[in-house]
Amino acid sequence: MKKLLVVDDEDHIRKLYTDVFTREGYRVETAATGDEALEKAASTHFDLVILDIELEETSGLELLKRFKESFSNLPVILNSAYSTYKADFHTWVAAGYILKSSDITPLREKIKELVMI
Amino acid sequence: MMEILQDVMTNEYLSFLKAQFDDMPLGIFVTDRQGIISYMNRNASSILGYRVPEDASGASLRDIDAVINASLMNSLSQIVEGRNLVLPEHRCSNRQGHFAILNVYVSPFRRQAEETLGIIGTLQDVTESARRKAELEEAILELSILAEVSEALSSTADLDEVLRIILTGVTANQGLGFNRAFLFLIDADGGYLEGKVAIGPSSPEEAGEIWSRLSRQQKSLKEMLEDYSDRENVSNYSLSSLISGWKIPLSSETFFSRALQEGMGINVTGRDELPESSREIMRRLHTVNLAVAPIISKDKKLGIIAADNQITGKRISSSDVKLLQTFANHTAVAIERSRLYDNLVEHAAELELINRQLAESQEQMIRVEKMSVIGELTSSIAHELRNPLTVIGGFANLMLSTGGMDGNSEYLNIILAETKRAETVLHHVLDFSRASRTKTRLIDFNQLVTATVQLLNSKLRHRHNPPTLRLTDARLPVWGNPDQLQHALLQFMLISMEELTDGCNVIISTLEREQKALMNIDFSGGDQAKPQIIKTLKQIFGSSTGTQKLSIIVAGETLRYHGGNYGIENVPNEFPRIYVELPQYKGGSDEETSCG
Numbered sequence: 230m231k232k233l234l235v236v237d238d239e240d241h242i243r244k245l246y247t248d249v250f251t252r253e254g255y256r257v258e259t260a261a262t263g264d265e266a267l268e269k270a271a272s273t274h275f276d277l278v279i280l281d282i283e284l285e286e287t288s289g290l291e292l293l294k295r296f297k298e299s300f301s302n303l304p305v306i307l308n309s310a311y312s313t314y315k316a317d318f319h320t321w322v323a324a325g326y327i328l329k330s331s332d333i334t335p336l337r338e339k340i341k342e343l344v345m346i
Numbered sequence: 347m348m349e350i351l352q353d354v355m356t357n358e359y360l361s362f363l364k365a366q367f368d369d370m371p372l373g374i375f376v377t378d379r380q381g382i383i384s385y386m387n388r389n390a391s392s393i394l395g396y397r398v399p400e401d402a403s404g405a406s407l408r409d410i411d412a413v414i415n416a417s418l419m420n421s422l423s424q425i426v427e428g429r430n431l432v433l434p435e436h437r438c439s440n441r442q443g444h445f446a447i448l449n450v451y452v453s454p455f456r457r458q459a460e461e462t463l464g465i466i467g468t469l470q471d472v473t474e475s476a477r478r479k480a481e482l483e484e485a486i487l488e489l490s491i492l493a494e495v496s497e498a499l500s501s502t503a504d505l506d507e508v509l510r511i512i513l514t515g516v517t518a519n520q521g522l523g524f525n526r527a528f529l530f531l532i533d534a535d536g537g538y539l540e541g542k543v544a545i546g547p548s549s550p551e552e553a554g555e556i557w558s559r560l561s562r563q564q565k566s567l568k569e570m571l572e573d574y575s576d577r578e579n580v581s582n583y584s585l586s587s588l589i590s591g592w593k594i595p596l597s598s599e600t601f602f603s604r605a606l607q608e609g610m611g612i613n614v615t616g617r618d619e620l621p622e623s624s625r626e627i628m629r630r631l632h633t634v635n636l637a638v639a640p641i642i643s644k645d646k647k648l649g650i651i652a653a654d655n656q657i658t659g660k661r662i663s664s665s666d667v668k669l670l671q672t673f674a675n676h677t678a679v680a681i682e683r684s685r686l687y688d689n690l691v692e693h694a695a696e697l698e699l700i701n702r703q704l705a706e707s708q709e710q711m712i713r714v715e716k717m718s719v720i721g722e723l724t725s726s727i728a729h730e731l732r733n734p735l736t737v738i739g740g741f742a743n744l745m746l747s748t749g750g751m752d753g754n755s756e757y758l759n760i761i762l763a764e765t766k767r768a769e770t771v772l773h774h775v776l777d778f779s780r781a782s783r784t785k786t787r788l789i790d791f792n793q794l795v796t797a798t799v800q801l802l803n804s805k806l807r808h809r810h811n812p813p814t815l816r817l818t819d820a821r822l823p824v825w826g827n828p829d830q831l832q833h834a835l836l837q838f839m840l841i842s843m844e845e846l847t848d849g850c851n852v853i854i855s856t857l858e859r860e861q862k863a864l865m866n867i868d869f870s871g872g873d874q875a876k877p878q879i880i881k882t883l884k885q886i887f888g889s890s891t892g893t894q895k896l897s898i899i900v901a902g903e904t905l906r907y908h909g910g911n912y913g914i915e916n917v918p919n920e921f922p923r924i925y926v927e928l929p930q931y932k933g934g935s936d937e938e939t940s941c942g
Contacts, residue, residue, distance in 0.1 A: 241737040249744055283729070310732035312776065329732055331739015331765045 231344045232274065235259045236266040236292065237281040237308075242329075246279060249333060250340070263287035263295075270300055276344045279336070280323075282309040290319045297322055304343045308336060368399075373469030376455055381407035381422045384464065393448065393469045395441025414438040416450055418467070425465045428454055435476060447476040488669055491521050491567060492676050498571035499680040503687035506543070511571055512677045513545035516653050518570050519560070522669055524653035525553065525660075528589050528631065530602065531641075531649035531681075539602055539650060541589025546657075548585050553657040588631070598623045601638055606647050611639040611671035613662055632656060637667045639674035643682040651677070703932040707825065710909045710929065714786045714826050717907040721830070728775045735772070739765035774897050788931055789831065791822035791863040795856050798835045806843055813843065813867075816855035822863035825931040826908040834901035835865060838912065838926055841898065842867050850875040858930070862910075867924040868917075879921055883914060 233255045235246045243259040250257050258273070260266035263284060270278070278296060282289035289307065296305055304324035307314070312328055314320050325339045367374055373390030377383050383405050391399040394413050402409070407419040415438055421431050433450035440446055452467040495515040499508055509529050516527035526546030530539040547553035560570075596603050599621045605612050614620070616634035628636065633654040641648040651674045655662060742761045749755075796815065803812050824831070842852055850871040857864050869879045905912055910928035917923050 239733050239737070242733060245737055245740040245744070249740065252744075252748070310729040310736075329736040330769060331736055331743065331762065333740055333743065 230254065230256045231276040232256045232258070233340070234266060234269060234273075234275045234278045236261075236263070236278060236284070236289070238262070238283075238285045239281070242281070249337075253337070255340075263289075263292040266292060267295060267299070270296065270303070275303060277324075277340060278303060278305040279308050279340075280305050282307055282311060282314055282320075290314070290317065293323055294319070306336070306339055306343070371470075373471070374466070375402075375410070375469070376464060376466045377407055377422075378464040379426050379462065381419055381465075383407075383410075390469050393440060393446065393471050395444075413441050414446075414448060414450070414469075418450075418452060421452070422465065425452055425454055426462050428462070430454075435472060445473070446471055447473045484665075488672065491515060492673065494566075494568045494571060495521070495673070496676065496680075497568070499677070501572075503684050505681070505684045505688060508677075508680050508684045509543045510545070512651070512673075512680070513543060514571055515567070515677075516651060516670065516673065517545050518567050519557070521567050522653070522666070522673060524637070524666075524670075525655045525657040526585065526633075527651060527653040528585075529649065529651055530589070530592075530594070532596070532647055533593070536596070536647075538593040538595055541592035542649075544585040544589050546585055548588075550657055592630075594627070600624045600627055601636075602627070602650050602652075605638045605640040605650060606642070609640055609642055611637065611667040611674070613637055613664060613667045635662050637662045637670045639667065639671040641674045641678045641681060643678035646682070648678055648681050706909070706929070707932065710825055711786065713907045713909065714830075717830060717904065718786070718827065724775055728772045732769070732772055735765050735769055739769070774900060786825065786827045789824050789826060789828050791824050791865075791928065792817045792856050794824075794828060794831060795835065795854065795865050798832050798839060799854060801832070801836060802839045802843065805840070811851055813839070813852040813854045816853060818855075818857045820858045822856060822858055823931040824863050824908070824928045826928070830904050831908060831928070834904040835926060837897040837901035838865075838867060838924060842869075842924060846875075846878060850878060859927075861930050861932075862927045863930050865926045866915075867926075869921040869923075871921075876921070883922060883924070 231254075233246075233250055235243055235250075235257060237243050237246075237259070238261050240261075243261070247257045247259060258269060258275075260269055263286060266278070266280075269275075280289050280293060280296075284292070289309070293305055293307065296303060306325040306327055307320055307323045308327050308329060310329045315326055320326055324343055327336045327339055368388040370387060370389060373393045374385070374387045375383055375390045376385040383402050386394075386396070386399045386402045388399055391397070391402055394402070394410060396402045407422060410416070411418050414436065416433055416436060418431070421429075425431055431450070431452040433448070436448045436450050438446055438448060449470040449472055450467065451470075452465055454462045455464045455466040456462050495511060498511045498515075502508060502511070513527040513529055515521040516524050524546075526544065528544045529542050531542050532538070533540050547556050594600060594602060596606070600623045601612050601614050601620070614624070614628070614636045616628060620628070628634070631652070631654070633656050636652050636654045639651045641651060651670060653662075653670055739762055742758045742765065746755060746758045746762070796817065799813060799815050806812075839852075839854065846852065846869075850869060853866075853868040853870060855866045855868070857866065869875070871879070902912055905926060905928065908928055910926065912924070912926045915923045915925050
């Protein structure tokens with residue numbers, strides 16, 4: 230079973246993604262902060278990270294950089310309400326950039342593509 | 347007289363008195379009751395033209411009358427009876443025919459309160475003082491004319507008005523009294539004298555009519571100068587047309603050039619030997635005697651005043667020329683001042699225009715900056731909304747897919763549809779706010795429209811015929827946020843294109859109109875295309891709601907914040923046209939423009 234780490238400071242987003250992707254056969258863990266995410270990634274092997282950019286305590290882009298430094302093979306999908314970050318070259322190291330939407334299909338397909346279920 | 351005095355005085359005293367009378371500056375003569383001259387002092391004999399007093403011995407008052415024409419003999423009996431005769435400033439000539447002005451005073455000559463023995467007269471030659479008095483009066487008149495013209499000139503700074511006042515002063519009878527006056531001014535390059543304005547009658551008949559009317563009106567010079575309508579009347583347009591547009595090269599040998607070079611007035615007569623160029627001037631002005639005075643202000647040559655008495659034929663004297671020159675010197679200052687004033691007004695107008703443009707640019711920049719702030723605010727609100735919409739829609743989708751709420755699937759679908767709609771609105775708003783992040787700058791409107799059409803084509807690829815783009819050759823700089831403006835233009839293009847059927851075509855063109863940069867969207871196609879185009883226009887400008895309407899509202903506000911506008915224009919025999927306009931940037935022309 231593929232393991233996903235959802236990093237988002239919004240409780241309901243974490244709950245939504247957990248419920249949706251658990252039902253789709255993934256094992257989902259969540260983190261509300263950058264530190265929590267890094268701790269979990271250090272202690273558990275994940276196949277993919279879904280990472281929000283606008284986190285309360287730390288920037289998602291900074292967190293992306295640290296994930297790449299520590300877990301270079303771990304694919305990270307940036308998942309944001311903001312489309313403007315697409316133009317920021319810091320986001321280019323991410324495996325994907327999906328805008329948050331009530332239609333989860335694009336995110337779902339990107340995950341499938343990356344974890345090759 | 348001496349016989350009478352002999353009765354009362356010694357001979358020695360008598361000789362003394364006679365010498366005193368002879369040396370007096372006053373002429374004295376005495377006659378008997380019949381008017382026979384019994385005494386005449388040296389001064390009287392000199393005034394009357396006798397070589398010595400003795401030459402008048404035995405002469406009578408008739409002889410004096412014959413010289414000074416004073417009718418003394420006719421008044422003799424009345425004077426003997428006690429009346430005095432006074433002739434102040436009596437104009438006459440002496441025996442040698444020299445003109446003289448005399449004060450004549452004659453009274454009875456009595457021996458102490460006894461009978462009248464004859465008459466005694468005094469002759470005072472006041473010729474020189476009268477001449478000086480006349481000169482003084484003339485000078486006062488000149489000063490008075492100059493003062494009145496000066497006052498009239500100070501009341502206006504308009505050059506045409508100044509020129510008319512000057513020529514009115516030259517031609518008015520109460521002024522310098524010339525029949526006609528012509529004014530030439532040196533052109534801006536200083537190479538030619540140009541005929542400007544002329545005043546005076548063009549024929550004796552017209553002169554008679556004008557002068558008799560002016561005579562009836564009995565206006566003072568001041569009143570004539572102040573009364574614009576009369577100035578109009580005394581000016582003669584046919585006379586002005588005689589010199590209007592006439593250009594006389596200053597390099598040619600004319601009395602005009604000479605007067606300007608020498609800085610002195612000239613009295614030109616037909617009898618003078620004149621070069622052909624000067625004779626041509628005399629011929630063209632139909633004159634045989636012309637007073638010419640250069641107008642020079644502080645060594646700056648401004649022009650020429652020329653005047654003549656063509657109607658009356660009165661000869662122009664050197665004093666007339668001198669007075670005209672004084673007048674010209676005086677008016678030079680007024681002309682120079684008028685020109686300075688015109689320059690000042692011109693510069694003030696330029697400054698005012700620049701200030702207005704600057705204020706408009708500042709206002710526009712402030713509006714655009716405000717737009718950026720609104721964009722930032724909108725962006726943060728929109729992002730805050732996107733998370734809850736994701737959650738609501740996401741869970742609704744989840745519930746629908748798991749069938750966990752059988753019987754409520756209709757409601758879940760409604761939630762999903764409305765969530766989707768709200769997300770579309772957010773998408774438009776975020777497009778706008780993203781554009782707000784771009785800094786404002788100078789933009790080439792043609793490049794902006796071109797880039798927007800390219801963006802449009804990429805969005806509509808394979809769906810429609812691409813629009814035809816026609817750009818003006820004029821440079822159309824506008825100031826603003828290029829992304830915001832591109833977003834706004836794109837909304838109009840998108841809506842114009844999206845609903846069109848295959849039979850319709852769209853032409854997008856740019857042009858300059860009334861200092862504005864315009865983008866027109868024109869439609870073409872057969873009659874079958876009309877309903878669709880009308881539908882499209884209703885969508886854009888009607889009261890319907892929906893995401894397209896919201897896009898147009900945001901686009902319209904963007905344009906308005908940039909000082910622009912949009913609307914529909916009816917084109918005769920064509921489809922209505924959508925126009926979008928933005929004010930052209932009027933700042934420095936050397937700034938770079940970019941479409942962003």
